Structure formats: structure tokens, C-alpha cells
Amino acid sequence: MTRIAILGATGYTAVELIKILLRHPNAEIVAVTSRQEGQPHIAMIHPSLTGRLDLRLEDLSPAEVAARAECVFSCLPHGASASVVPALLDAGRRVVDFSADYRLNDPTVYEQWYGQKHVDAARLGKVPYGLPELFRDQIPPARLVANPGCFPTTAILALAPLLKAGLIDPKSIVIDSKSGVSGAGRTLKLTTHYPECNESFSAYNVGRHRHTPEIDQVLGMAAGCPVEVVFAPHLVPMDRGILTTTYSQPLTAASEEKVLQTIRDFYADEPFVRVVDHLPATKDAMGTNFCDITARVVRGRVLTISCIDNLVKGASGAAVQNFNLMFGYPETTAL
Amino acid sequence: MTRIAILGATGYTAVELIKILLRHPNAEIVAVTSRQEGQPHIAMIHPSLTGRLDLRLEDLSPAEVAARAECVFSCLPHGASASVVPALLDAGRRVVDFSADYRLNDPTVYEQWYGQKHVDAARLGKVPYGLPELFRDQIPPARLVANPGCFPTTAILALAPLLKAGLIDPKSIVIDSKSGVSGAGRTLKLTTHYPECNESFSAYNVGRHRHTPEIDQVLGMAAGCPVEVVFAPHLVPMDRGILTTTYSQPLTAASEEKVLQTIRDFYADEPFVRVVDHLPATKDAMGTNFCDITARVVRGRVLTISCIDNLVKGASGAAVQNFNLMFGYPETTAL
Amino acid sequence: MTRIAILGATGYTAVELIKILLRHPNAEIVAVTSRQEGQPHIAMIHPSLTGRLDLRLEDLSPAEVAARAECVFSCLPHGASASVVPALLDAGRRVVDFSADYRLNDPTVYEQWYGQKHVDAARLGKVPYGLPELFRDQIPPARLVANPGCFPTTAILALAPLLKAGLIDPKSIVIDSKSGVSGAGRTLKLTTHYPECNESFSAYNVGRHRHTPEIDQVLGMAAGCPVEVVFAPHLVPMDRGILTTTYSQPLTAASEEKVLQTIRDFYADEPFVRVVDHLPATKDAMGTNFCDITARVVRGRVLTISCIDNLVKGASGAAVQNFNLMFGYPETTAL
Amino acid sequence: MTRIAILGATGYTAVELIKILLRHPNAEIVAVTSRQEGQPHIAMIHPSLTGRLDLRLEDLSPAEVAARAECVFSCLPHGASASVVPALLDAGRRVVDFSADYRLNDPTVYEQWYGQKHVDAARLGKVPYGLPELFRDQIPPARLVANPGCFPTTAILALAPLLKAGLIDPKSIVIDSKSGVSGAGRTLKLTTHYPECNESFSAYNVGRHRHTPEIDQVLGMAAGCPVEVVFAPHLVPMDRGILTTTYSQPLTAASEEKVLQTIRDFYADEPFVRVVDHLPATKDAMGTNFCDITARVVRGRVLTISCIDNLVKGASGAAVQNFNLMFGYPETTAL
Numbered sequence A, B, C, D: 001m002t003r004i005a006i007l008g009a010t011g012y013t014a015v016e017l018i019k020i021l022l023r024h025p026n027a028e029i030v031a032v033t034s035r036q037e038g039q040p041h042i043a044m045i046h047p048s049l050t051g052r053l054d055l056r057l058e059d060l061s062p063a064e065v066a067a068r069a070e071c072v073f074s075c076l077p078h079g080a081s082a083s084v085v086p087a088l089l090d091a092g093r094r095v096v097d098f099s100a101d102y103r104l105n106d107p108t109v110y111e112q113w114y115g116q117k118h119v120d121a122a123r124l125g126k127v128p129y130g131l132p133e134l135f136r137d138q139i140p141p142a143r144l145v146a147n148p149g150c151f152p153t154t155a156i157l158a159l160a161p162l163l164k165a166g167l168i169d170p171k172s173i174v175i176d177s178k179s180g181v182s183g184a185g186r187t188l189k190l191t192t193h194y195p196e197c198n199e200s201f202s203a204y205n206v207g208r209h210r211h212t213p214e215i216d217q218v219l220g221m222a223a224g225c226p227v228e229v230v231f232a233p234h235l236v237p238m239d240r241g242i243l244t245t246t247y248s249q250p251l252t253a254a255s256e257e258k259v260l261q262t263i264r265d266f267y268a269d270e271p272f273v274r275v276v277d278h279l280p281a282t283k284d285a286m287g288t289n290f291c292d293i294t295a296r297v298v299r300g301r302v303l304t305i306s307c308i309d310n311l312v313k314g315a316s317g318a319a320v321q322n323f324n325l326m327f328g329y330p331e332t333t334a335l
Helices: A012-022 A062-068 A085-090 A107-114 A132-138 A150-164 A212-223 A256-266 A312-327 B012-022 B062-068 B085-090 B107-114 B132-138 B150-164 B212-223 B256-266 B312-327 C012-022 C062-068 C085-090 C107-114 C132-138 C150-164 C212-223 C256-266 C312-327 D012-022 D062-068 D085-090 D107-114 D132-138 D150-164 D212-223 D256-266 D312-327
Strands: A002-007 A027-033 A071-074 A094-097 A144-146 A174-179 A230-235 A242-248 A273-275 A291-298 A301-308 B002-007 B027-033 B071-074 B094-097 B144-146 B174-179 B230-235 B242-248 B273-275 B291-298 B301-308 C002-007 C027-033 C071-074 C094-097 C144-146 C174-179 C230-235 C242-248 C273-275 C291-298 C301-308 D002-007 D027-033 D071-074 D094-097 D144-146 D174-179 D230-235 D242-248 D273-275 D291-298 D301-308
Touching: A002 A012, A002 A062, A012 A027, A012 A312, A027 A062, A062 A085, A071 A312, A085 A094, A094 A312, A107 A212, A132 A150, A132 A312, A150 A174, A150 A212, A150 A230, A150 A242, A150 A256, A150 A291, A150 A301, A150 A312, A174 D174, A174 D242, A230 D242, A230 D291, A230 D301, A242 D174, A242 D230, A256 A273, A256 A291, A256 A301, A291 D230, A301 A312, A301 D230, B002 B012, B002 B062, B012 B027, B012 B312, B027 B062, B062 B085, B071 B312, B085 B094, B094 B312, B107 B212, B132 B150, B132 B312, B150 B174, B150 B212, B150 B230, B150 B242, B150 B256, B150 B291, B150 B301, B150 B312, B174 C174, B174 C242, B230 C242, B230 C291, B230 C301, B242 C174, B242 C230, B256 B273, B256 B291, B256 B301, B291 C230, B301 B312, B301 C230, C002 C012, C002 C062, C012 C027, C012 C312, C027 C062, C062 C085, C071 C312, C085 C094, C094 C312, C107 C212, C132 C150, C132 C312, C150 C174, C150 C212, C150 C230, C150 C242, C150 C256, C150 C291, C150 C301, C150 C312, C256 C273, C256 C291, C301 C312, D002 D012, D002 D062, D012 D027, D012 D312, D027 D062, D062 D085, D071 D312, D085 D094, D094 D312, D107 D212, D132 D150, D132 D312, D150 D174, D150 D212, D150 D230, D150 D242, D150 D256, D150 D291, D150 D301, D150 D312, D256 D273, D256 D291, D256 D301, D301 D312
Parallel strands: A002 A027, A002 A071, A071 A094, A094 A144, A174 A230, A273 A291, B002 B027, B002 B071, B071 B094, B094 B144, B174 B230, B273 B291, C002 C027, C002 C071, C071 C094, C094 C144, C174 C230, C273 C291, D002 D027, D002 D071, D071 D094, D094 D144, D174 D230, D273 D291
Antiparallel strands: A174 A242, A242 A301, A291 A301, B174 B242, B242 B301, B291 B301, C174 C242, C242 C301, C291 C301, D174 D242, D242 D301, D291 D301
16 A cells, blocks of 8 residues: 655646546555645545545645655646655655656756746656656656656657657658647636637647647657657647647658558557557547557558547556556556 | 617627627627726637727726717626616616616615615616516616516516416426526636536526526516515536526416417517427527527426527627617617 | 346447446456347447457347356346346346336336336336335345436435425425436437537426336335326436436425435435535536435425436446345445 | 528528528528428428528429529539539529539549549539639629538638748648538437537548548649648537648748738638637637638748638538629628
């Protein structure tokens, strides 16, 4: 049994994480934190947890968290996370960080995309990127794991096998992603006010989304050369799910079957990647830790289509997958 | 051509009103007001109006409004509306008020339900309730019309004919209403944050909704005796539409056909009430000024089912209907 | 480990059942049946099951089913279920029946509401109604359990405690229910075609819904006298969830607190009923086996508001709860 | 006043067309056809038309249609349309055809994509493509106009100005489109059954959608050379709206401002194209005949984003725009 604390427990990734951990036979949630005043019961914030988790939200210092828990899931926003993670690590605790703070290797790139200096820059480049399908070996020994972004998970899982196999031109990659609204978080915004986004579809942050450098970096590692993707995210009027369609130029004449087989072979032993022949729908993966992937070749262009539940494989499910690897539990436990 | 000002033009009823007035051959919108800083162009607030209305939002005094417009539609919230309407009337302007400020006849009831003293209490009881189907004669001469609430429109139109005919017991009325989310307005709230209310159904303000006394009052006039309804509103995950189901005890044995015929006769000449045999859906009335009504008798209980588009017949369409009557245009113009 | 067969495995209750059973440590699904030609793999019909259950749909006789499985979940429609259940029972198998075939005690009532003679009428009245909260003692020894209807579950759980306590008048009950679209099943119909029902709200089968006699019967047992409810179901544009609002006359002056306390006491030891003070939303219970209930007293009328996930507590979750009781597993296993 | 017949009046484009024509001062709908038995009243099929259009659906021959109407809107499917249009034209009637039958110039391409021989092949190449923004001159004299497909409208309006200006490489075009469900029509299909497609996002007909050759053809005319686009449509869980994101390689270094200005200049005098700086949402255009377009340059790639209401500018609104041009009414009448 591992004692767990969850930092920043008022948002959607936290409540999803709690629900997964509640069915984990080796996890015990011992603290949930928030700066909310009055220490409300967690069920006051998330009524779906009524009768399921009897904890109050507390505003705890890193030392207090470290005193109670062996593993800390930080659901804090970027910047905030890097300001508490070092103290937790120094106290001997292990951390899965949901924020972008430890995903990028280069502090300059971080500063450029996040508009602020990194407060723990020395650690960058030494933290494994928590996508076990690509970096499984690095995760069990890690004290800190950077949980991947939701969009990057779909794009990287689809494209990395093709780049590693040299099938597609790394300079040609277009990524058109579509996400449900929970990806935008629980903070009130006009763009996610129901009558604004319901029955509407739009692009947002085109060319400027902060997941871009993360995709560049990991695909660059797969390609063995720098990659700069064109990334355009869109907002879908639904709660959960991301579907990503990518377009790239093949380096050699590649048949659809060869492309599909390359991806299928790459993930042959993976418990959470399903390479399928049909065009997958986000609903197929809803509530699961699966990433469904297929590919097509259209008029000589290589297309991949991949989808996940953004709150599970795109956040809390991946976090528990990393937790399982870090603590030696079977990787699929509770997932 | 009538020159029109719209007060409080940032919300959903205002943008719906603008769209209706843009196709009105006798209406010219000359001012749209808001306390928003910087006088943004109306299309910055409502992108759907791009290229359709070239006005900036201005923070105008009642005198400035009165200097420009002959007719003022106030989309201000309750309290705010009553604080500017008197000056507009004194300046000789005519007003359609969307707020609840002039709907109730009794200042005490207003204070009890709205939690504040009425600042223009002397006028209460002298303002017609803008439901032409019941009070058409009072509207043409009126300087000020109180535009009805959205829930009351559905409940009153369904029940008034039955109460006037003495078919149902005024003491027995239960009103179960269901509204789309636009009815909750454009102010950001957690309850109308997309991932909270999407794919969810809930009741709210049960027994405490401020439309209750308005329904009591108008149904009481129809019944000729005091009426106290049990009113439970619910929130439906959709943009627009209200459907209201009412349950009451018949005073005499009433067949379904007699109940339906009573309603059908009552609205025989009405352009915007459709008494139908089938069970209507809110989508049938979406984007229109219609109220669709039917009735059933189930195990001796009388049921009515009525629906509207809450932003049209429940707000801006009704307002234009009142405007047409006040200014002598054909009642259905632009509707 | 119990070997399980699922009859009629192409619908929504079946796929939900499969997902629950896949995480049940004591259940092994050994057969899934359908009359679909060509024995398609279950994942062809339900892509979400890809990689999770490796079975083909087979058109099996009751004897073949009995030869493989110890427990049979019948997701067949009414009529079809009663035509195979007797053979399964005769072969010594135990059955949880999702259809309405064994819920009613009186064959005449069945015939009246379902429009056909019951083919196994002699068994009616001897089959426990699978609502453990009311009939837990009858379930462990049962060979056959009638899994409750989704609407009845919400209405009965809310009202039975008040009727048993003599707090409300059994002759006064109005039930206004609202259901997500999955309740209408997977058979294609214009009313559940996306552009027809999306962004729309309507009533259906008012006064004629087949869940009416089931509610009458079980509430009558709670009240100790015949009950005839007024029942009006409505269709909500969402996938899952039922919320039921009931209205009844108190027999004695009952405070809101007394009503709530009566319900709270009644379910004090129940794992799947959450009596709450706030107004619950269907989303709170989504994906869970909980029924959330609250009550209000409005102008002397007693209101209850209760909600479930129609596919879980309203169908497949309740079925597994019954299965657990029948086979001696902890009641909450996999739920 | 022009007498109008609508062929195939049971679908979504037909009911949208009827609603637009009902507010057209110069249009009188005199016949609505369908092969439905029993000549049901149009309001039985489309309850939203109750009290608005008093016609029955009739199964009329082309001669009967020609005897009543001066202008015929054919909402028949492809194949069916080409089998009745010649007779209507021979009888001297003018036709706006919603189907794809007269959009392509080359019968071989038609046969290849639609899987059947064209029954009126000789007429292909002589029928104007009803996108007034590109082919306005051809429409007033035309006896027959081919109303454009919904996806092509978004892609062509966004890309044609850039191809004409030689700004982008015609060989590099990727079109990623997203459509609401009404685009799939009213025929019942599992993919558009509410619980299947609600809360889900998927691609469909990737590389195989029949709108592909239509886009190729019209963009080829704009480019002055053959164009073969990569086209991937997706299904969005909403009723209406299409948003199309395109990606192409610039031929010269093109700044975002230059790209935007090129599009803005091209449509400077167009009543129904709004070139905007912000990222448009489908909801901005909902219920209108507008196409909103913007552009971005991301890492050297040119992106366009354009959106319409698929039932209005993507079908019935465009049809009325064409009708207005054909019959000499102001182009924006009723739109």
C-alpha cells in the first residue's frame, strides 16, 4: 500500500485521478490539497465523490505533504508545480507531475513558450517523459516523472513509430487536433461557458499552443533530428476525448498496409495502444487508458488518426500507469 | 421607422433581440449600451453580428438614450432596470422591460422574492404584463410594458385557459419546467461551465425560483382567486428551449378532448400559439416565436405540456411582439 | 469464478454489463449471443471492447447456453426473454433478467401493458424484484431475479421510504422523469436520430409508459394499499442518466428535515444510495451504481429528486449487484 | 412572385429551404414532393412547420411539377435528381439542384466517385457551379444551377483567392474538415444514432469522400492547373456547422497579413463572406448565409480556417442566393 497525496485537487484531472486510485488495491489517498479557504470536504467540490473519499481539502506545505505521503501527484498548474516539487524530492518523496514544468529539456524553450523563467531549470533534461510506450525503462527508477500533455500523447504515439522507421519526412508534419472541453480545465472562461461552446466548433491557439515544443522535442528524439510541427488544436463540444489527425510526406513510397504494420509492430506488446483498421472514434476510448491508432495513405500523403480520453490516457490514467511502474505494481493495475 | 436603443446589450437576450430587429422593416437600432470599458464594437462582444450592426457599446445616461431613441428595450437585470426606466418614461420614451422589475403588482411580494426594496414601487400594478395572448388590449397604449419571464410564459399560456374555464383546481397546480442553459445568462458560473452541465440534468432553485410569484399572480387573475403553484425548474444540457409539464386536479370530470378543445378555442385567433395533438418538442419551436401546447388526462389528472424558445417567445420575440403592438406595426412583423 | 453468458449482447445494457464484469474478479464471460448472422466478433459490434474481450457473437440455444455458463444475464427484449428463461432454469442455471417479463406479479396487468399474453405466466409472483434495497433477503436464494426498470428504480427508491412511513398520500403521487437517450436502446428510430433529439427536449409516452405498472406494484407493496401513479417520462439530450422529480401530498404536516431524515434512516446501511442535502445532478452518479436522493417540501407539497446512471444502477450495475448477492460475492464487487 | 416546387421535401435541407422561402417576399411554395405514401401533411413530417405551410407531400411526375411551378428546387439524392431534371428543363422550368449530379464537368470522374453512369452526361460541363462568389456572371442566365456541396463551399471559398493569387502551391493542399451531424442527412444510420455519435468525435470517409473531386475541379479552375487535394472529413457532435482547416505550402514567402489581405480584397464586395482576424467559430455563422474566413501562417505553412452553417450557406441559403440571382431579386433577399 502506497500513501498518496494529490496537490491541486479541485480540477478535472484530480477528480479523475481520485476515481482511478479508489479502485487501486495498493493506493491510499491520504491528503488532497488546495488553497481554497475553509478546508471544504472534497465532496463539496466534487459531488460525485460523496461517500467515496472522506477527506478535506487542506492548504499544506511541501513538508507537511512529505510527512504524510510517499508519492505525490501534482495537479498544480505550470510554474506552481516547479515551485514545490524540489522540496518534495529533497524530502525523499516521489512525484508524478501533471504540469508542463518538467517535460521540456531546454529552459530556453520553456521560457519562450511559457513566458516565465523556470524556477528549477537545473533539473530539466534529467526527468523522464512519462510515456511508457517510448520511455518505459526510465520510469521505474525515477524520483520524478513528467506526465505528458494530452495533445502530445495522441500525436507522439501515432507518429513516433513512423519517424523511427524513417517512413515520413520529419519536416512535413501537420497535426490537426480536436479536444473535448474538459481539456480546458475547470477555471471559468467565456470560451467554455456552455452557451458559447455548445453546438459550436472552433480552432484555438493555432500555431501558438504550448504543447507544440513538447511534440517537437519527443518527435525529434524519434526522428533523430530537429522537428518543428505545425500544430492546430480545435475545441469540440463534448466533455472528453481527443482525436488527432496528422498529415505528412512519406520519404519512400509507403503503402497503407506498410504504414499500419509499422505502427502495429511497434506497439505489439503494449497494453494500452490499440492499432486498429477502422477509423476510431473518441467514444471507443472514453473512460479507458487506451490510445486507438490507425493510418491511411491518401494521394501519396500519410495520415494517422489517433484518439484517447484526454482525462485518462491524456492525464490521470497515464499518471497511474507511471505510478505503477515507479512503485513496482503491475502496469495495468486499476486501469 | 422607429429608432431603438437597447440597454445592457452584452447578454443573450440582447443579441437575439438585435437579430430580430435587423430583419424588422420599421426598426432602426441607434444605440446599444453597456458599462463595459473602452466602448468595444458590438461585434467584438457578439462575433455573430460581424458585418451586420455597426455600433459600439456605449455607457449612456438615460437622458442620452432618450435623446436618440423613441423606444428603449431594457435588457438590464432586475433592480438596475427600475433605476433607469422612470427617467426614460419621464423623457417621453416608451420602454419594453425584460427584467422582472415591473411584472409584479405588489411591492411587498417583489421585496420578498427579490430581496430588495423596489425603487419605483409606485408604478407597480399599473404596468401591463406583456403577454398579448392574455392582455393584448393593454399593450398598444402603454408607455411601459413588462416583458414576461420565460418559465411563466410556458406555464401561464398552458394553464390560463383551463383556469378561466373552471376546469382545474387552482390549489392543485404543480409545474415541472425544464430549460436550456441560455436561460441562465452569460455571466460565468460553475453551474453553467460546459464540463459541469453538459451531459447532466439537474433541478435548481426548487420552490425558490423568482418566477414563482409572477406565475401565481397571472394565474390568480385567470382563476379569479389566489393561486400558489408548486414550481420546480430544471436545467437541460442544450442551448435553447423550455418545456413545461403541469399537473393539476380537474374540478369536474374532464375528458382529454374537452381540455384540448378549451385550449384550442382560447387561442383560435392567436398567431403565436399552436395547440397540437402530438407531444411537442422544444426543437419544433426553436428560433420561432411560437408556443406549442398540448394536454393529456392521465388517471384523472390534467396534464399540460407546453414549449417555447426561451430566447424568442420567452424573451426577445415577445418583446418585439409587444413593440409591434405598441407602435402600431402588424403584430407578427419580423417574427 | 462464475462462468457467465450474456444473451442479446448487441445493445447498450450488454456492453455496459461486459465492462463491469471485465473488472469483476469472480466473473468469466464465456458466451455472448445474438441472432446476428456471421458470428461477428463482439469488438466489431462494440469497438470499445477491442482488445478487451475475445468472443464472437453466437446464436445459441438455451441448452447450449446452459452447457457453458452457470449464470445467464438476459438482455433480450420482453417476450423474447420469457421464451428462453424457463429452459435455462430447468437446466439448473441461474438467471438475471433485464427485461420486464418477470417484474409484474399479475399476468393480466402484463398483458394489458405489453399487449401480449405472457408465455410463462405461472412463474409470475414468485420472482424477486431485484432491488436489493427493498428485497435483499429474497435475492440470494433466487434462481431467477427480475432486474428493475430504470425509471422505476429512481421513483421507487425515492418514494418507498415515505410510503412505508405513512408520510405521503399514496393516491397523490406524480412522477416526472427525465432520461438520457441511451435508455431508448440501440435500435434505430427517428426520435433518437441525432439531429432530431439533440438540442431538444420532449415528453413521450405520457401516461402510457410500460414502467407505470411496475412502479404501481412496488409502491403499492410499500404503501400497503393499491397505488396508481401519474407518470410522465421525458427525453433529455444526453447519453446517460435519469433524474426523477416526484410530487405528493403529505398525510401529516411533514417538515423537509423529517422527510429527508426518513429517507436517510431508511438507507443508512445501503452501499449504493446516497441521501444528500443538495440538489443532485445526474452527472454525479454517471458511471456509478449510486442512486442520489434528496427531498424538499414546497408550499406543503413533498418533492423528491433522485437520479442514477440508467445503464448502471438502472440496468447493468443493478444486475451485477444482484449477481453478487445470488452467488455470495461481496455486494459491491466490481461496482 | 415566383411559384416554387421542392422535390424530396422530407430531409433537412428541404425544411431549411422552406423556412427561408417562407420569409421571402417573392416566393410562393406551391408543391412539395416525396414518395411517402398517403400524402401526409408536411407538418406531420416536420412538426416545426405546423401552422406555417399548409401543403401535403405529393408524389408528382416532372410534368405535374412543371405544370405548377416556375422554379424547382431538387433536394433529391444524386442519381435521382439527374433522372428528373431534364424533363423539368425541357418543360421550360428553371432548376436549382442540391445533389451532386451537375457539379462535376467530367462524366468519367462522376462515374468513378459515384459508382454509377451519369444518366444525363451530355449536360455536364455546361451547368454553372452555384457559388456566386466565384461564378456570379453565369448564374442569372442559367436554366439549371448546381448548388455546391457543403464541404467544398468552405474549402473553395478559403483557398480560391490564394490559388488565383499564386500564393500557395496547388500540389500541397490538405483539407481537414469538421461537420455537424445534420450534414449526414435524415436517413437512419447507426453512425448518426444519438448514443453512438453524441460525445464522440471521429473521422469518416478519409480520402474517399465524394466532395473530393468537386473541390479538385473548382480549385483547379482557380489555380489554372490540375489540383488533387487531400481531404479528411470528421463528424462533430453538434447539429449544424462546418469548420474547415486547410494547410498548404506558400509559393513565395507570404506573411500572414498578406494572406489575409489577399482574401479580404477578393471578397471586398461580397455580402456573405466575412474575412475576420479572429479565429471564427461555427456558431458565429449558425442560422446565417455567411462564410467566415481567416488565415494564419504557422512555421512557414499557410493555414486557412473557414466556417459556415452547412444547412444554410452549405445548402439551402446558397440555393436561395442562386434563386435570387436567377430570378432577378436582390441577392440577399430572405437571407
